Amino acid sequence: MTEAARRSALREALATRVVVADGAMGTMLQAQEPTLEDFQQLEGCNEVLNVTRPDLVRSVHEAYFAAGVDCVATNTFGANLTALGEYDIPERIAELSRAGARIARQAADAFAARDGRTRWVLGSMGPGTKLPTLGHVTYGVLRDAYQQGAEGLLAGGADALLVETTQDLLQTKAAVHGARRALTVLGADVPVIVSVTVEATGTMLLGSEIGAALTALEPLGIDMIGLNCATGPAEMSEHLRHLARHARVPLSCMPNAGLPVLTKDGAHYPLGARELADAQETFVRDYGLSLVGGCCGTTPEHLRAVVERVRGLTPPPRDPRPEPGAASLYQTVPFRQDTSYLAIGERTNANGSKKFREAML
Template sequence: MAALPPTPSTDSRARVSALREALATRVVVADGAMGTMLQAQDPTLEDFENLEGCNEILNLTRPDIVRSVHAEYFDAGVDCVETNTFGANLTALGEYDIPERVTELSEAGARIAREVADEFTRSTGQQRWVLGSMGPGTKLPTLGHTTFGAIRDAYQQNAEGLLAGGADALLVETTQDLLQTKASVIAARRAMEATGHSVPLIVSVTVETTGTMLLGSEIGAALTALEPLGIDMIGLNC
């Protein structure tokens, strides 16, 4: 029989409750770029396990580099950092022929961010949080590049790994295709139910210079489509 997922700790529930209150009552500042900060430290091809450009691999091979990026942002005063898991999904990892490592890399990324956040919380007395990054991947289901079911199930693995690693919220970000966005949101909700973790779910869609998402959806249409899914916060990025 499969083992039951770990029950969220009292500390975890308190952090999440504090994050919900902060989001509702004040400006919460998050970090900035991750990939360029990692690349600036010149990781080697060996660090990438010969998968050049797969930043998520660094969660296992060079956690020191990933930690340093989180620490720099916390030093600058941010409230939250995003996990180094933007590409920890079926289509992005599939391009490196390692799609089976979604959960492993997601959990590793969340654990690193959690450790750094907790260190800064203890040393400064200011609560710091971890946003579990769920990136868009490289294939659009609306265009037939992949199937809704395949990416939904893989995004659930992504989300379960992030929650297991200690993420305080799930951030579905940089979405370009509403079908992909819905798959990610449904997956996040399923992961929360499966693990017993209830955390804020944030969605950020990308709007092109044309004023619409990549596939032509206007922001009003995006809001209409996404609002019924029970998202805590919807925003824009890139």
């Protein structure tokens, strides 16, 4: 299958059935105990493993493909300006992105060659560690760096660009615009998927409600919107309900394996494989999801259960009712007015100011 045909097949699959993505990457890599030498003395920089230990990275992709998933996300969550900048290697964005996509592509093609079933690669574009809304980094610099990463992912064989775990709407816009610029430069046509992270508080990290995210991001021409990380599926339900009612584009959901429980051995994610599969099946039936998967704490066992549960399901047709409006950072305001008159005024203090009272009289 040619690259263009493969990418076209992904679009068709997302439009006609439930596509299953993979689960957690970082914990799977850390479980293999890479050495400081593997990290090139940059301990914790998982993206460096794309060039030093591609065998470790590929083994994670293979474990998920063996569980039956349709696509895997590249090991490039931190291959961005601010995350790599903390290791003083921001110039390696394109290199590590390309290497990560190439490893995933090789694993996907190997499994496809065995049984003839197409597998896809989602190019992961993470949020980084700096928030432009708070002035940590400027928008233009961030956008251009995301473009470098997107070009690397596409050159390595990614079939879609996944802007994920976004916490700041301005950072999300920078990533989407960077992705769009990369597609234009390379003359490529792949889906751009945005997955925002809504905290247990009910908003994104900077206080944005899901309605604000939809109003701000959908007009950018994204192909899909959804949720990932921060919480388990139970906490995502109401936000998915809003998206199902109002989003014009298809929906995705990749929850954690529940809310983490801190133990003496570190964070433990309590949600089992059956519970995750139950939740994802319910979401598909209730909200018409097209792409499901897992995030922190999920394993190949979790995704195997999800595959078994949603295989053969067709997302029910949605009847979204888009609500035109404008969004601030925090909330969306519909362009809607009641039939009563609209009064706009300012409360004044006639008792506290003698001059104002006399002027008013």
